[in-house]
Amino acid sequence: MLEKMAEETISIPNGFVQNPVGGSNPSVAKKKRNLPGTPDPEAEVIALSPKTLMATNRFLCEICGKGFQRDQNLQLHRRGHNLPWKLKQRTSKEARKRVYVCPEKTCVHHHPSRALGDLTGIKKHFCRKHGEKKWKCEKCSKRYAVQSDWKAHSKTCGTKEYKCDCGTIFSRRDSFITHRAFCDALAEETARVTAASNMNNLAHSGLNYHLMGTPLGPTMAQHFSSIFKPISSSDEILDQTRRGLSRWMGQGSQAHETIGNTLQEIHQLGSVNSVPLYEGPLVSCSNPPPSDYQLNWVFGDKLSSANVEALSSTSLLLSDVKEAGTPLVSVPSLYSSQHYHQATSASMSATALLQKAAQIGVTSTDSSFLGSLGLKCSNNQVQDGDKYCGLYGSNSNTIGNALGSDVENSGSDITTLNQLQMYPAKHRHLQSDDSSGGQTRDFLGVGVQAISCHPSSFNGWI
Amino acid sequence: MDISLFTNPKEPQFSYTFFCPNNNGDHVALDMHSKNNQQLPQHSHTSTSRSSAESAGGVAAEHTADPYGDAAGDKWASNLLKECARAISDKDSSKIHHLLWMLNELASPYGDCNQKLASYFLQALFCKATESGQRCYKTLTAVTEKNHSFDSARKLILQFQEVSPWTTFGHVASNGAILEALEGETKLHIIDISNTLCTQWPTLLEALATRNDETPHLKLTVVVTETLVRSVMKEIGQRMAKFARLMGVPFEFNAISGLNHIAELTKETLGVKDDEAVAVNCIGAMRRVAIDERELVIQMFHSLGPKIVTIVEEEADFTSSKYDFVWCFEECLRFYTLYFEMLQESFPMTSNERLTLERECSRNIVRVLACEEDENYEEECERRERGRQWSEKFMANNFSPSGFSDDVVDDVKALLKRYKAGWALVTLPQQQGADNNSTNNDNHHENAGIYLTWKEEPVVWASAWKP
Numbered sequence: 062m063l064e065k066m067a068e069e070t071i072s073i074p075n076g077f078v079q080n081p082v083g084g085s086n087p088s089v090a091k092k093k094r095n096l097p098g099t100p101d102p103e104a105e106v107i108a109l110s111p112k113t114l115m116a117t118n119r120f121l122c123e124i125c126g127k128g129f130q131r132d133q134n135l136q137l138h139r140r141g142h143n144l145p146w147k148l149k150q151r152t153s154k155e156a157r158k159r160v161y162v163c164p165e166k167t168c169v170h171h172h173p174s175r176a177l178g179d180l181t182g183i184k185k186h187f188c189r190k191h192g193e194k195k196w197k198c199e200k201c202s203k204r205y206a207v208q209s210d211w212k213a214h215s216k217t218c219g220t221k222e223y224k225c226d227c228g229t230i231f232s233r234r235d236s237f238i239t240h241r242a243f244c245d246a247l248a249e250e251t252a253r254v255t256a257a258s259n260m261n262n263l264a265h266s267g268l269n270y271h272l273m274g275t276p277l278g279p280t281m282a283q284h285f286s287s288i289f290k291p292i293s294s295s296d297e298i299l300d301q302t303r304r305g306l307s308r309w310m311g312q313g314s315q316a317h318e319t320i321g322n323t324l325q326e327i328h329q330l331g332s333v334n335s336v337p338l339y340e341g342p343l344v345s346c347s348n349p350p351p352s353d354y355q356l357n358w359v360f361g362d363k364l365s366s367a368n369v370e371a372l373s374s375t376s377l378l379l380s381d382v383k384e385a386g387t388p389l390v391s392v393p394s395l396y397s398s399q400h401y402h403q404a405t406s407a408s409m410s411a412t413a414l415l416q417k418a419a420q421i422g423v424t425s426t427d428s429s430f431l432g433s434l435g436l437k438c439s440n441n442q443v444q445d446g447d448k449y450c451g452l453y454g455s456n457s458n459t460i461g462n463a464l465g466s467d468v469e470n471s472g473s474d475i476t477t478l479n480q481l482q483m484y485p486a487k488h489r490h491l492q493s494d495d496s497s498g499g500q501t502r503d504f505l506g507v508g509v510q511a512i513s514c515h516p517s518s519f520n521g522w523i
Numbered sequence: 524m525d526i527s528l529f530t531n532p533k534e535p536q537f538s539y540t541f542f543c544p545n546n547n548g549d550h551v552a553l554d555m556h557s558k559n560n561q562q563l564p565q566h567s568h569t570s571t572s573r574s575s576a577e578s579a580g581g582v583a584a585e586h587t588a589d590p591y592g593d594a595a596g597d598k599w600a601s602n603l604l605k606e607c608a609r610a611i612s613d614k615d616s617s618k619i620h621h622l623l624w625m626l627n628e629l630a631s632p633y634g635d636c637n638q639k640l641a642s643y644f645l646q647a648l649f650c651k652a653t654e655s656g657q658r659c660y661k662t663l664t665a666v667t668e669k670n671h672s673f674d675s676a677r678k679l680i681l682q683f684q685e686v687s688p689w690t691t692f693g694h695v696a697s698n699g700a701i702l703e704a705l706e707g708e709t710k711l712h713i714i715d716i717s718n719t720l721c722t723q724w725p726t727l728l729e730a731l732a733t734r735n736d737e738t739p740h741l742k743l744t745v746v747v748t749e750t751l752v753r754s755v756m757k758e759i760g761q762r763m764a765k766f767a768r769l770m771g772v773p774f775e776f777n778a779i780s781g782l783n784h785i786a787e788l789t790k791e792t793l794g795v796k797d798d799e800a801v802a803v804n805c806i807g808a809m810r811r812v813a814i815d816e817r818e819l820v821i822q823m824f825h826s827l828g829p830k831i832v833t834i835v836e837e838e839a840d841f842t843s844s845k846y847d848f849v850w851c852f853e854e855c856l857r858f859y860t861l862y863f864e865m866l867q868e869s870f871p872m873t874s875n876e877r878l879t880l881e882r883e884c885s886r887n888i889v890r891v892l893a894c895e896e897d898e899n900y901e902e903e904c905e906r907r908e909r910g911r912q913w914s915e916k917f918m919a920n921n922f923s924p925s926g927f928s929d930d931v932v933d934d935v936k937a938l939l940k941r942y943k944a945g946w947a948l949v950t951l952p953q954q955q956g957a958d959n960n961s962t963n964n965d966n967h968h969e970n971a972g973i974y975l976t977w978k979e980e981p982v983v984w985a986s987a988w989k990p
Contacts, residue, residue, distance in 0.1 A: 235726050238683075239681065239722055242724075243759075247766065294975065
């Protein structure tokens with residue numbers, strides 16, 4: 062059968078032996094499925110134009126000219142023509158495995174090294190990412206570009222159930238969200254940072270922080286970076302033009318004298334009733350927190366602006382609730398140099414991110430942990446003096462030192478962290494309760510333990 | 524007439540039979556006729572009773588007799604009430620007495636719709652006839668405040684939103700309009716003038732967190748205009764802040780309360796900063812503004828420099844008829860009949876939440892019909908106006924309607940599908956109301972809001988405005 066459409070074929074230089082190609086040999090061993098976008102080096106790369114890709118009948122029968130969407134269907138059809146044996150065989154050319162690249166230039170899969178092995182797959186990919194969403198769900202008005210996606214969604218739409226921590230089950234997502242916001246189960250979760258002891262431990266433990274969030278999907282990375290942008294200078298901090306961090310950093314005038322005080326005052330509960338949340342010490346937590354609280358906070362520091370540019374986001378330091386009486390923090394999911402470079406690519410999918418996050422365990426017994434978000438800063442940058450990696454800049458790689466050295470220096474710049482920012486677990490958090498066995502995890506991996514041990518904890522905390 | 528006659532209404536002469544499940548799930552026939560009902564309103568449906576010989580499946584209220592002998596038997600309450608209103612307006616004393624007595628015989632706050640309407644409107648009529656409206660209103664308010672708490676308020680509003688789109692319609696439409704208008708902005712400031720206990724915002728927070736690549740900072744300033752709501756705002760603010768943290772949205776919350784003159788708000792008092800993108804969200808609060816201050820309020824909105832102003836109001840007109848008692852009464856009756864019927868059909872039979880909502884209505888009915896408006900009495904008025912009337916005011920004060928996009932309309936329709944049948948979204952075509960304006964507003968009316976209809980009657984109006 063001939064493919065009459067125009068194609069370019071690029072051969073990938075031969076690397077090494079690969080799995081036998083399916084082709085005409087029916088008894089081939091079952092092929093191992095590669096990760097998406099990591100094709101066989103020896104496969105033939107085909108780049109189709111969008112028009113060709115979306116054409117529905119690529120495979121034409123040479124006898125009657127009938128078009129088919131799939132090669133298999135064409136083969137079945139050809140049998141009906143009672144061809145002499147010779148013509149039945151596929152040409153050797155077809156035996157070669159083919160992989161396809163996405164015609165969209167800005168797409169990750171445009172490059173041959175990330176080609177997809179399945180024609181249907183590349184078609185769907187192209188539609189989903191770059192196509193118009195023509196199919197719409199009646200129930201929830203969600204839109205899809207690929208009809209099969211839409212069908213699959215319609216089957217499950219409205220059937221999914223959401224379970225709140227308090228035990229109530231909802232069939233409607235919006236009522237689940239609204240309920241959750243007011244649910245008492247939420248109210249009990251608070252995280253505290255206890256200042257001085259945490260700081261001391263950090264300083265002395267010489268912990269290594271490796272970058273937790275390297276495998277951030279593009280949106281997540283951006284999200285993080287938007288929330289946790291490092292602050293270049295006190296002025297910027299005060300400026301409050303930065304989202305997220307500005308919350309933490311701003312109002313230098315309200316910074317406390319010592320970090321110790323500051324940290325103690327960091328508190329989740331904002332004060333309300335016409336007191337802006339960022340001012341001064343906060344309403345103290347009403348309940349003693351359970352032991353598995355995790356807390357995010359970001360230290361502000363005055364950094365030289367040059368250094369700051371290198372950083373796209375700040376890492377978050379999570380420390381554990383002091384009341385639990387456990388020793389300090391924990392450093393899981395940290396910040397390590399080897400991950401810096403990876404952070405820049407931000408090309409990992411959300412799934413990979415979660416997998417990675419799951420590996421980052423919680424080191425302390427009460428599952429507190431540190432998380433850091435996609436940092437771009439590289440090793441050497443950390444070493445520079447006022448380098449800010451979401452923590453106090455330091456002269457060493459370790460945050461511990463960083464914290465230690467700067468505690469004295471920049472106490473005045475630390476503003477009260479009035480609220481803790483949670484990583485937006487978003488859907489994952491909301492739905493984490495209904496996935497048995499925790500298929501979805503918050504990406505800090507906290508959820509892994511937290512879900513099982515402490516169902517009421519915030520899964521999204523970084 | 525002795526007022527005590529009305530605080531303990533006698534039981535109606537007919538037996539009304541209700542079938543409701545008791546704790547074991549069995550269906551038990553309860554007779555509303557029982558005298559136990561009076562003392563224990565909460566337990567009216569579980570009092571002991573004779574079981575009726577009739578047993579019909581499901582829940583049904585059945586008249587066994589109708590002494591008024593009206594051809595439209597279903598509307599006996601409406602007819603009686605209107606007659607009485609006319610009598611009061613005409614100051615026909617003997618007729619007033621007669622009708623009040625009759626209504627009293629038939630009315631019950633625990634009966635079917637007719638009986639409930641009869642009961643609550645009777646209260647208002649009585650107050651009007653005896654000029655005791657203010658006192659009655661204060662008493663009713665005091666009673667409610669006594670039982671009011673964060674938990675009860677939360678339970679009430681969440682349950683209501685669960686069974687009826689009456690409020691969520693406005694929330695979804697407004698959130699959609701706000702999100703679209705503030706798309707791409709990094710610092711959002713929403714001024715929420717409403718008494719919804721912030722139930723509108725969790726879904727917006729979730730949308731902010733998930734829809735955008737870069738989550739903006741949200742500052743929420745709530746202006747509370749209802750006394751009952753004021754007391755729980757602190758708790759609500761805390762919950763909102765926690766939830767925002769959960770969602771990962773940088774969030775700031777302020778509650779401003781005690782201002783009954785919202786026309787006097789300014790950028791400073793609201794904490795509006797110049798670098799913020801402002802949205803004003805006003806749900807069910809415009810009607811609580813004194814009538815002659817309404818345009819001032821709209822001008823105040825304008826002065827805040829918002830990107831969008833979302834208004835949601837119930838579709839009824841108690842304002843034009845301010846000086847005509849009978850007209851006002853009839854409009855009130857029409858609207859609340861719809862509302863009560865909607866409540867009846869949406870909530871389960873024995874629902875304390877519904878009872879609370881009905882009582883809230885009774886306060887409002889007394890307020891509208893029996894309380895004289897005077898400047899000294901600063902409590903909230905409840906003079907509703909129709910969407911068209913609000914539209915005219917907005918357009919006269921430098922606002923132009925911003926229609927709801929197709930996406931938002933789709934979202935609202937999808938929302939309605941999640942509820943029981945009977946609800947629909949309607950966009951009215953060009954209205955004749957434009958003929959009063961010399962400017963060419965014909966096109967605008969087409970987009971001046973969407974209506975929620977219940978059994979084809981428009982009940983709630985939602986709109987969005989741009990300065």
